[in-house]
Structures are given as structure tokens and as C-alpha cells.
Amino acid sequence: MAGPLSHIRALDLSRVLAGPWCGQNLADLGAEVIKIERPKTGDDSRAFGPPWLKDASGGETKESAYFASANRGKKSVTVNLSKPEGQELVRELARQSDVLIENYKVGDLARYGLGYDDLKRLNPRLIYCSVTGFGQTGPYRERPGYDFMIQGMGGVMSITGERDDLPGGGPQRVGIPIADIMTGMYATIAICAALAHREKSGAGQHLDLALLDTQVGILANQGLNYLATGVPPGRIGNAHPNIVPYQPFKTKDGDVILACGNDNLFNKFCEVAGCRHLAQDPRFATNSKRVENRDAITPLLAEIFARRTTKEWCEALEAAGVPSGPINDLKQVFEEPQVIARGMRIELDHPAAGKVPLIASPMKFSRTALELRNPPPTLGQHTDEVLSSLLGLDAAAIARLRSEDVV
Numbered sequence: 001m002a003g004p005l006s007h008i009r010a011l012d013l014s015r016v017l018a019g020p021w022c023g024q025n026l027a028d029l030g031a032e033v034i035k036i037e038r039p040k041t042g043d044d045s046r047a048f049g050p051p052w053l054k055d056a057s058g059g060e061t062k063e064s065a066y067f068a069s070a071n072r073g074k075k076s077v078t079v080n081l082s083k084p085e086g087q088e089l090v091r092e093l094a095r096q097s098d099v100l101i102e103n104y105k106v107g108d109l110a111r112y113g114l115g116y117d118d119l120k121r122l123n124p125r126l127i128y129c130s131v132t133g134f135g136q137t138g139p140y141r142e143r144p145g146y147d148f149m150i151q152g153m154g155g156v157m158s159i160t161g162e163r164d165d166l167p168g169g170g171p172q173r174v175g176i177p178i179a180d181i182m183t184g185m186y187a188t189i190a191i192c193a194a195l196a197h198r199e200k201s202g203a204g205q206h207l208d209l210a211l212l213d214t215q216v217g218i219l220a221n222q223g224l225n226y227l228a229t230g231v232p233p234g235r236i237g238n239a240h241p242n243i244v245p246y247q248p249f250k251t252k253d254g255d256v257i258l259a260c261g262n263d264n265l266f267n268k269f270c271e272v273a274g275c276r277h278l279a280q281d282p283r284f285a286t287n288s289k290r291v292e293n294r295d296a297i298t299p300l301l302a303e304i305f306a307r308r309t310t311k312e313w314c315e316a317l318e319a320a321g322v323p324s325g326p327i328n329d330l331k332q333v334f335e336e337p338q339v340i341a342r343g344m345r346i347e348l349d350h351p352a353a354g355k356v357p358l359i360a361s362p363m364k365f366s367r368t369a370l371e372l373r374n375p376p377p378t379l380g381q382h383t384d385e386v387l388s389s390l391l392g393l394d395a396a397a398i399a400r401l402r403s404e405d406v407v
Contacts, residue, residue: 002030002368002371003028003029003030003031003368003369003370003371004029004030004365004368005026005029005030005031005192005195006030006031008026008030008031008032008098008099008195009031009032009033009034009096009097009098009099010023010026010027010031010032010033010034010097010098010099010100010101010191011034011036011090011093011094011097011099011100011101012033012034012035012036012074012101013036013090013100013101013102013103013104013109013114014101014102014103014131015037015043015044015045015103016043016044016045016103016180017045017070017147017177017180017181017184018103018131018147018179018180018181018183018184018187018209018211019101019102019103019129019131019184019187020035020043020045020070020071020184021070021180021181021183021184021185022101022129022131022184022185022187022188022191023035023070023071023074023101024070024071024072024073024074024184025184025185025188025361026099026188026191027072027073027074027374028072028073028361028363028370028372029363029370030368030370030371031098031099032075033073033074033075034074034075034077034093034097034382034386035071035074035075035076035077035377036077036078036079036081036090036093037076037077037078037079037379037380038078038080038081039078039079039080039380039405039407040078040379042076042078042379042380043067043071045064045066045067045070046062046063046064046067046379047064048064048066048067049064049065049066050064051064051065052064052065053065053068053350053352053353053356054353055352055353055354056353056354056355061352061353062352063350063352063353063356063376063378067376068356068358068375068376069358069359070184071376071377072348072358072372072374072375072376073372073373073374074374074376074377075377075381075382075385075386076377076378076379076380076381076382076383077093077380077382077383077386077387077407078379078380078383078407079406079407080405080406080407081112081114082112083404083405083406085401085404085406086406086407087112087113087114089387089391089401089406089407090114091113091114091118091119091122092390092391093386093390093391094114094119094122094123094126095122095123096123096390097123097126098125098126098127098195099126099127099128099129099191099195100119100126100127100128100129101129101131101187101191102114102128102129102130102131103130103131103132104130104132105132105142105144106130106132106136106141106142107142116128116130116206120204120206123204124202124203124204125198125202125203125204126204127191127194127195127198127204127205127207128204128205128206128207129187129190129191129207129209130206130207130208130209131183131184131187131209131210131211132145132209132210132211133145133146133150133210133211133212134210134211134212135208135209135210135212135213136208137208140212145210145211145212147177147178147179147180147211148173148177150179150211150212150215151173151174151178151179151215152171152173153212153215154179154211154212154214154215154216154219155215155216155219155222155223156173156174156178156179156215156218156219157171157172157173158171158232158233158234158235159222159233159234159235159241160172160173160174160235161235161237162235162237163234163235163236163237164234164235166237169235170235171235172235178215178218179211179212179214179215180211182214182215182218183209183210183211183214186209186214186217187207187209190207190209191207194207221241221242222241225241225242239294239298242291243259243260243261243287243291244260244287244290244291244294244297244298245258245260245266245269245290245297245298245301246258246259246260246261247298248327249301249302249305249306250302250305250306251305251306251308251309251310251312251313252306252307252308252309252310252312253309253310254309254310254326254327255310255326255327256305256310256313256314256317256324256325256326256327257324257325257326257327258301258305258317258322258323258324259323259324260322260323261323262287263285263286263287265321265322265323266279266284266287266290267279268320268321268322269317269320269322271320272316272317272319272320272322273304274304275300275304278297278300278301283296283297284296284297310326314326343360344359344360344362345357345358345359345360346358346359346360346372348372348373348374348375349375350375350376351375351378351381352378353375356375356376358372358375358376360372380407383398383407384398387401387407
């Protein structure tokens with residue numbers, strides 16, 4: 001069967017990551033996603049290299065790995081929005097689309113007659129998703145927003161990193177652009193919900209997604225730890241604020257992560273590790289007591305873990321049903337038998353790079369299996385196809401638009 005969104009057409013006017021990540025999700029789910037890019041330069045992230053994708057001979061192409069990570073499955077159409085004819089092309093595409101994604105600054109597209117109020121008159125069923133740093137309302141709405149600054153403003157850096165009094169202490173950004181990616185994920189959820197609502201009501205709507213809202217929204221347990229106590233949590237490195245032991249330990253030859261999410265798992269660990277006395281110690285018998293006495297139990301466990309290798313610990317703990325694992329680099333990640341078995345590394349044919357390696361969508365369906373067939377597009381690869389098939393323009397009309405720098 002076709003993907004669950006194979007009946008949907010989305011117009012992706014976004015660039016860099018948060019919006020494109022949403023568009024890629026829709027494409028993975030089967031939607032036809034038409035990416036509108038600036039002529040000649042395209043999405044900013046096309047220039048975010050090195051690294052670049054390599055061609056069949058091993059030479060570098062002009063296609064950035066960054067762009068490829070967020071634009072699989074889309075069609076690229078170049079349109080100059082500063083030209084009235086370019087604006088009209090996008091209006092006509094929006095008239096025939098179900099979804100529009102954009103991440104321009106607040107009010108920018110309205111200057112081109114492409115704001116939500118403009119397009120809903122043409123297509124009342126259109127779901128128009130705006131992704132910005134701070135949202136469509138509030139005192140910061142006109143500010144630009146980037147992932148790194150949002151991680152700082154949204155509090156995640158205050159709880160990420162080693163304690164200030166230890167080597168390497170201080171705030172750290174998450175190693176991936178988590179605010180961008182999670183905003184793209186929430187945008188995907190919102191679009192799917194709006195499509196479900198449209199099935200009942202027949203009406204589209206405007207979705208307002210903000211990076212700062214998302215970063216605050218995913219503070220999760222740490223956010224509630226603050227709201228419940230009035231005390232901002234600090235950085236505690238790789239330890240868990242509410243569970244002990246739930247952290248990495250140095251082994252004879254590396255590191256292993258121990259994740260005892262409840263007292264039963266801690267008791268099992270103590271059996272395997274030969275330290276049953278710790279489970280019987282009143283200071284450590286329950287998770288709440290272990291959290292209170294974190295500084296006492298951690299060095300005791302560190303001494304125990306130093307006696308065996310990472311492999312020995314992982315095998316022993318796995319056999320006992322105690323969650324654990326090594327700290328992999330990305331080479332090791334893609335060599336993990338489970339990652340291979342789940343098909344998380346794929347290759348698709350690319351017009352410039354031959355076989356291009358990509359990371360598969362983690363979404364798996366029993367009835368509407370995802371078919372990841374189309375690679376990230378080259379700049380303007382589908383301009384002629386889309387303008388002719390959807391807008392009915394012939395070769396001469398497209399050639400004129402190209403000569404006038406409209407496409």
C-alpha cells in the first residue's frame with residue numbers, strides 16, 4: 001500500500017532545518033512535497049559544507065551532507081519570490097496543495113501576497129504551517145531565532161554539561177540541533193492533526209510553531225522539577241536528576257551505561273556485580289534514598305565497574321535483564337547489529353552522487369509501509385516537471401520565465 005499521506009501535496013517554502021525536517025517527515029509518509037528554493041543558491045543549507053556528498057568516483061560533489069539530511073523525498077522547484085510572476089506561481093501551487101510549510105520572519109510572506117490570510121482566500125482547505133524562532137505573537141515575534149541561541153534561552157544548556165566545579169564544567173549545547181529537530185517533529189504532528197480535523201470540518205487553518213515554545217515544552221521532567229520546587233536544576237553531567245544509578249561508569253577498557261530505572265533492576269544489578277550488600281544498605285535500598293545519597297553510592301559503583309571490561313559488563317548485565325550499553329561513536333552505531341537489522345542506513349540513487357547514504361525514517365507501519373525511494377533533490381531538479389504537470393506551462397513559457405530570472 002502507498003504511504004499514509006500519499007493523498008497529500010505539501011508546498012515546502014522553508015529552509016535550513018526545522019521546517020525542512022517537517023517536510024521530510026511528510027515526504028517519508030508518502031506526501032508529494034514540492035520544495036520551493038531560490039534560483040541559483042537554493043536552501044541556505046546547500047552551502048553548509050564540508051562534508052559534501054561524494055560521486056561514484058569518490059570525488060566531492062556540490063551537494064552538502066547537511067542538506068541531504070533533511071530533504072529526502074522532495075521535488076525541488078526554483079522560484080524567485082521577489083518577482084510578481086514568481087509570487088503568482090507559488091499562489092497557483094498553493095491553490096492545488098493541502099499543506100504549506102514556511103519559516104520566514106513574521107509578516108515577510110504577507111509582503112508578497114503569500115501570507116495565510118492571502119492564501120486561505122484561494123484555498124480555504126489549506127493547512128498553513130509557520131515555523132519561527134519565537135512565534136507569531138509576543139514581544140519577541142519579530143526576532144530571528146537559531147537553534148543554538150534557543151537552546152540557551154530555553155534552558156536546556158543550563159541542565160546540560162558537567163558541573164561547574166569539575167573539569168570541563170559549564171553549559172553545553174546538545175550535540176544535534178535539538179530545538180530545530182523537535183520543532184520540525186511538533187510541526188509534523190500538528191499538520192497531521194490539522195489534516196484529521198479537516199476531514200471532519202472541511203476547513204484548513206494556520207499553525208504557529210516556535211523554536212522557543214518547543215524548547216520549553218520538551219524540558220519535561222526537568223521543567224516540572226523546577227515548577228514543583230521553585231529551584232532551578234543545575235548541571236550534573238551524565239547523571240540523572242531523579243534516578244540513581246542511571247549514568248556511565250568507567251570500565252577496564254572504556255565506558256558502560258547503567259540504567260536502573262527501578263529498585264528491582266538495582267537489585268538485579270547488585271546480584272550480577274556481587275555487591276548485594278549495597279541493595280540491603282538503608283542508604284541505597286530505594287531509589288529515593290539513592291538519589292539523596294548519590295555522592296556516597298557513585299564512588300562505590302565506580303570502583304566495582306573498574307574491575308571488568310565493557311564487553312564483560314554488557315554481556316553479564318544483558319543476561320540478567322539489566323539495561324546497559326556502551327557509548328558508541330557513529331561508526332560503531334551503524335555497525336550495531338540491531339541498527340543494521342532495523343534498516344536504519346539506506347542508500348538511494350542520486351543524480352549527482354550516485355548511491356547516496358542516508359538515515360532511514362524510524363517510523364514503521366504494518367499496513368502502509370514507507371517507501372523511501374527519492375533522494376534529496378539537486379537544485380531546481382523538478383522545476384520543469386512541476387510547472388508543466390501542475391500549472392500547465394509549456395516549454396516556451398518555462399523558458400521565458402527562466403530567461404527573466406523568475407525560475
